[in-house]
Amino acid sequence: MNDYVAKPIDRTKLAEVVARWSQNNDDLAVTSIGGESDDDVVGLFNPVLLGDLKETLGPEAMGELLQTYLDDSAERLGNAEADLAASSFKATASEAHSLKGASANLGFDGLAMIAVQLEAAAKAADAVGCKSEIGAYRKALVHLPKQLSKLGISLPKVVS
Amino acid sequence: MNVLIVDDNPTNLQLLKLLVAKVDDCVPVAVDSAEKALAWCAQNEPDLVLTDYMMPDMDGLELLSRLRASETMFEVPIVVVTTTDLKEVRQRALELGASDFITKPVDPPELRARVRNLLALRASQMKLKDRAAQDLVIRLSRTAEYRDPETGAHIERMARYARLIAAKLGWSEDEQERILMAAPMHDIGKVGIPDHILLKPARLTPEEFTAMQQHPRLGHGILKGSTSPLVQMAAEIALYHHEKFDGGGYPEGLKGEAIPLTARIVAVADVFDALTSQRPYKKPWTVEQAKELLQSQRGLHFDAVCVDLFFSDMDAIEAIRSEFSDESRGL
Numbered sequence: 113m114n115d116y117v118a119k120p121i122d123r124t125k126l127a128e129v130v131a132r133w134s135q136n137n138d139d140l141a142v143t144s145i146g147g148e149s150d151d152d153v154v155g156l157f158n159p160v161l162l163g164d165l166k167e168t169l170g171p172e173a174m175g176e177l178l179q180t181y182l183d184d185s186a187e188r189l190g191n192a193e194a195d196l197a198a199s200s201f202k203a204t205a206s207e208a209h210s211l212k213g214a215s216a217n218l219g220f221d222g223l224a225m226i227a228v229q230l231e232a233a234a235k236a237a238d239a240v241g242c243k244s245e246i247g248a249y250r251k252a253l254v255h256l257p258k259q260l261s262k263l264g265i266s267l268p269k270v271v272s
Numbered sequence: 273m274n275v276l277i278v279d280d281n282p283t284n285l286q287l288l289k290l291l292v293a294k295v296d297d298c299v300p301v302a303v304d305s306a307e308k309a310l311a312w313c314a315q316n317e318p319d320l321v322l323t324d325y326m327m328p329d330m331d332g333l334e335l336l337s338r339l340r341a342s343e344t345m346f347e348v349p350i351v352v353v354t355t356t357d358l359k360e361v362r363q364r365a366l367e368l369g370a371s372d373f374i375t376k377p378v379d380p381p382e383l384r385a386r387v388r389n390l391l392a393l394r395a396s397q398m399k400l401k402d403r404a405a406q407d408l409v410i411r412l413s414r415t416a417e418y419r420d421p422e423t424g425a426h427i428e429r430m431a432r433y434a435r436l437i438a439a440k441l442g443w444s445e446d447e448q449e450r451i452l453m454a455a456p457m458h459d460i461g462k463v464g465i466p467d468h469i470l471l472k473p474a475r476l477t478p479e480e481f482t483a484m485q486q487h488p489r490l491g492h493g494i495l496k497g498s499t500s501p502l503v504q505m506a507a508e509i510a511l512y513h514h515e516k517f518d519g520g521g522y523p524e525g526l527k528g529e530a531i532p533l534t535a536r537i538v539a540v541a542d543v544f545d546a547l548t549s550q551r552p553y554k555k556p557w558t559v560e561q562a563k564e565l566l567q568s569q570r571g572l573h574f575d576a577v578c579v580d581l582f583f584s585d586m587d588a589i590e591a592i593r594s595e596f597s598d599e600s601r602g603l
Contacts, residue, residue, distance in 0.1 A: 216377035
């Protein structure tokens with residue numbers, strides 16, 4: 113074992129550990145480009161994966177993919193909230209799991225981390241924790257398109 | 273090749289679909305549940321299946337075991353997409369017959385490389401099956417020659433005309449080779465037609481003609497149900513090579529693109545060679561005469577695309593005619 117992260121996971125500490133270990137390996141580099149958002153949004157991306165996707169798929173398909181992600185994430189957060197209101201923690205955890213997978217697949221490591229914590233909170237039946245993670249995820253989603261546009265990835269233009 | 277992608281999460285599904293579409297010769301088919309995957313597999317044959325593990329209702333492992341239990345899907349490469357932490361899931365997947373894993377988050381170059389490798393494996397699997405069948409296929413084609421008043425050179429030429437059209441359609445080398453081998457069996461059903469009808473030197477009565485028209489179904493009956501893509505193609509050609517583009521053919525009266533492309537190709541190749549060959553009851557038509565007739569039947573008897581592509585290369589047609597002339601086989 114090279115390192116550890118204690119449960120319950122603290123977002124900042126986890127980010128530190130990941131950053132520390134990824135410095136030794138360019139392929140796993142995680143960069144913070146949160147920049148101007150001064151709230152507790154974690155603006156973490158996996159630039160290698162994102163770059164790879166952008167290059168392979170092209171900006172247009174990438175934008176469409178992002179749109180699908182945003183729509184689906186919003187729906188899942190809504191579901192998670194409804195599940196939470198019904199004290200159905202198992203369902204909340206399953207939505208969180210799905211959010212985690214999709215975020216990680218697109219290189220949105222910061223969002224994936226929030227999803228990890230939401231899943232953990234749901235499994236621990238921690239309603240307050242769940243609520244705060246859902247809130248954090250929502251905020252991060254709002255900032256996402258702007259942050260991505262700095263990386264040259266933008267949502268498809270809506271033709272009305 | 274068909275790649276079936278199964279994932280309940282729309283983002284992952286779209287991502288996998290986009291990545292798979294970037295691999296050469298790949299046609300991704302995306303479905304959002306294992307149930308839909310099974311339904312698709314009941315009608316089509318995938319060359320590769322990529323399935324997520326965790327899905328509501330039926331999960332990836334259940335899908336895997338159902339596909340492995342089926343008669344036709346038991347050897348299709350199946351890749352399970354999992355997160356790295358699920359070691360016991362991966363073990364169970366291997367026991368159930370998973371061919372490979374892809375871990376999430378998906379690494380695009382790795383995914384493409386694995387897909388490419390597994391499809392290469394699939395292609396050689398298919399080629400082996402064809403090779404196993406090939407020897408018997410050649411003998412079966414020879415059998416068909418014995419029962420056919422037409423010459424062996426006719427079979428050689430029509431098969432090469434069929435390959436020529438397939439090449440012009442942009443088919444891969446493997447597929448061209450397949451139609452070259454499959455086309456000679458188009459009339460194998462004639463082994464089931466009584467001599468007094470098959471060899472009758474005079475015009476057939478309506479009843480005799482109806483009996484003669486059974487040969488596509490008889491041929492299909494002989495060839496169907498094989499696991500070899502070559503014999504599968506031959507079965508399709510045998511059944512549909514007398515269909516006409518406008519729906520006026522037999523046995524099913526299929527119209528247009530409902531007629532399999534293989535059969536539309538063979539229809540052009542077969543009729544062109546029949547017209548330009550000498551028969552006991554007729555003189556051979558010239559190439560020009562035959563060309564005129566086929567062109568006048570564009571969209572009626574024949575698929576216009578196949579006709580046009582065929583006559584786009586007169587040199588190739590002449591080369592086949594001179595290499596496989598009736599005299600060359602010593603009639």
